[in-house]
Amino acid sequence: MKAIAALLLMLNYLSVGHGGICMEGPQQFPAVQIDAGQGKVVMTDSNNYAYFLIGSQWYKMGLLTLKHVSVGPAGIWGVDLNNRVYEYVAGSFVFANGESLRQVDAGGDGQVVGVTDTSTIHCLQSTIASVYREQSTLSWITLPGLLMYVSCSTKYGCWGVNSAENIYFTKVTPSTCGISDWIHVDGLAVKVETGTDGSVFVVNRVGAVYQRQGIDSRTPQGTSWTQIPMPSRISHVSYDRGNLWVVTDNGTILKCLY
Numbered sequence: 001m002k003a004i005a006a007l008l009l010m011l012n013y014l015s016v017g018h019g020g021i022c023m024e025g026p027q028q029f030p031a032v033q034i035d036a037g038q039g040k041v042v043m044t045d046s047n048n049y050a051y052f053l054i055g056s057q058w059y060k061m062g063l064l065t066l067k068h069v070s071v072g073p074a075g076i077w078g079v080d081l082n083n084r085v086y087e088y089v090a091g092s093f094v095f096a097n098g099e100s101l102r103q104v105d106a107g108g109d110g111q112v113v114g115v116t117d118t119s120t121i122h123c124l125q126s127t128i129a130s131v132y133r134e135q136s137t138l139s140w141i142t143l144p145g146l147l148m149y150v151s152c153s154t155k156y157g158c159w160g161v162n163s164a165e166n167i168y169f170t171k172v173t174p175s176t177c178g179i180s181d182w183i184h185v186d187g188l189a190v191k192v193e194t195g196t197d198g199s200v201f202v203v204n205r206v207g208a209v210y211q212r213q214g215i216d217s218r219t220p221q222g223t224s225w226t227q228i229p230m231p232s233r234i235s236h237v238s239y240d241r242g243n244l245w246v247v248t249d250n251g252t253i254l255k256c257l258y
Helices: 002-011
Strands: 014-017 020-024 031-037 040-045 049-054 057-072 075-080 084-089 092-100 103-105 112-115 120-124 141-146 149-152 158-161 166-170 183-188 191-194 200-203 209-213 224-228 234-240 243-248 253-257
Touching: 031 243, 040 057, 040 075, 040 234, 057 084, 057 092, 057 103, 075 103, 103 149, 112 149, 149 191, 158 191, 191 234, 200 234
Parallel strands: 031 057, 031 234
Antiparallel strands: 014 020, 020 253, 031 040, 040 049, 049 057, 057 075, 075 084, 084 092, 103 112, 112 120, 120 141, 149 158, 158 166, 166 183, 191 200, 200 209, 209 224, 234 243, 243 253
């Protein structure tokens, strides 16, 4: 515990380069996964409970155990240990029957996307996701390709990584879940996260963090990667409104002003 305390004290003043400063974030130790969108932040801990950040305090979102949770324009969605999908509605998670997913993302322009244990990719149209409020069977659209992790933005499109750690990008139509061809992007990663402004960050197998550069309307897949220095191995990141939220491999949460 002394070592962790010393690390957090150091992180209060740690520069990560490119104008960014990392500091200790609100802790719910040990954290496993974190997601930010539209000014909201959610996370899961090692006990598989989901939490919502209000101010500087984490509040447990019920007793349902979830291995992944995501927040964005489509609301708050999660998947449990048995790959069942839920949406957070009126203060509780409601079972969303229709598809079994290992990871889900609500960061797109109203659509929800996710991947299964066999890496198939599925998309819930924004017209359906936006009105879902009660238990019913949802019709997910299966997308071409195989990915083990996927993340979408309200701007430009969706990114994903496959089991070979290859990185891909595609444009998506939220109302229909129609996509363009997947574009192979240089680099290797095990996780990719996009911000609502189109910013893209990846974590590779050794816990290093990179940001995609050169993203714009003409080149939505970007042009190059820049490494973001971090104090230790990183397991997860999420970006929203100038804040890069980081989970280290030991479960500590960092908030990097970026």
